[in-house]
Amino acid sequence: MLWVHLAEYGVHWNFFFTLAAISILTSFINIPPQYSGVFGSLVLVGYQFCLMHGLNHYLLSNERGTDIISQNKEGIFSIFGYWVMYLIGVHIGNYLLFGSHSTAFKSSRWFQMRVWVLSILFWLLTVLLDRLVERISRRTCNLPYVTMVLADNLQLLSILTLADLIPGSKTTVLEEAFNRNLLATFLVANLLTGLVNLSIDTLSASSTISVFIVLVYAYILSTVIGIADYFVESRTRVAIMIGSKMTNLILMTFHIKDK
Numbered sequence: 444m445l446w447v448h449l450a451e452y453g454v455h456w457n458f459f460f461t462l463a464a465i466s467i468l469t470s471f472i473n474i475p476p477q478y479s480g481v482f483g484s485l486v487l488v489g490y491q492f493c494l495m496h497g498l499n500h501y502l503l504s505n506e507r508g509t510d511i512i513s514q515n516k517e518g519i520f521s522i523f524g525y526w527v528m529y530l531i532g533v534h535i536g537n538y539l540l541f542g543s544h545s546t547a548f549k550s551s552r553w554f555q556m557r558v559w560v561l562s563i564l565f566w567l568l569t570v571l572l573d574r575l576v577e578r579i580s581r582r583t584c585n586l587p588y589v590t591m592v593l594a595d596n597l598q599l600l601s602i603l604t605l606a607d608l609i610p611g612s613k614t615t616v617l618e619e620a621f622n623r624n625l626l627a628t629f630l631v632a633n634l635l636t637g638l639v640n641l642s643i644d645t646l647s648a649s650s651t652i653s654v655f656i657v658l659v660y661a662y663i664l665s666t667v668i669g670i671a672d673y674f675v676e677s678r679t680r681v682a683i684m685i686g687s688k689m690t691n692l693i694l695m696t697f698h699i700k701d702k
Contacts, residue, residue: 456518456519460518461518464522464526464536466528469526470527477537481534482530484527486523487523487531487589490523490527491577494583495576495577496686499577499583500519502520502582503580517583520583520585524584524586527589528589533587535597536607539554539557555601555605559604562597562598565591566594570585570596572586573591617668620668620672620673624671631667639656
């Protein structure tokens with residue numbers, strides 16, 4: 444198992460368990476996309492209320508019992524925040540892609556404008572919540588942290604929409620390689636993160652070293668996925684060609700027998 448800081452998720456927990464828990468929750472509690480945002484907001488407000496009335500003290504204290512919940516309290520309770528993040532994300536995606544005006548803004552600038560407006564609104568909401576409600580905390584995945592992650596993703600999406608303004612091909616070879624190998628990208632990225640954590644004291648690294656590590660990390664990840672995709676696509680093309688020739692040969696054999 445890759446090493447993570449004890450205070451991040453707990454003794455035994457890691458983010459893969461969180462992803463599995465969210466998958467289980469969404470399977471048992473299936474909320475339609477048009478209502479998932481409202482339901483998620485209610486869950487998040489309730490979770491934040493619990494945090495501000497005693498749960499924060501329990502989660503942020505260094506004391507741990509011997510039971511499984513106490514030893515993994517950060518990871519277990521933060522599931523609520525990540526689940527809400529998923530629910531609101533589904534609602535936003537449904538609003539942007541399948542809203543009442545989807546046909547109109549898919550062929551115009553309305554989609555870009557809505558993404559930019561949502562990004563700005565979520566950043567403003569994050570600043571207000573961070574100052575007036577509670578500081579952002581990844582350990583607890585609290586209300587301002589959820590809005591910050593949503594704002595960050597919307598900002599990234601809004602920046603990517605600017606690519607439509609650039610003439611020429613809309614999709615690069617590297618983008619296609621990543622799209623065809625999402626699981627492999629995720630696994631390689633986690634392995635590289637683990638190697639960095641095992642070889643470098645990231646908590647004491649300077650800004651210059653951190654930027655250098657990120658650049659090398661991105662270069663290695665892109666190179667590995669690009670090369671892997673090239674070989675996979677080459678083998679796929681060869682397999683298709685062989686299959687096509689074998690099919691033609693079988694058809695010719697049956698044709699000769701019929702004669």
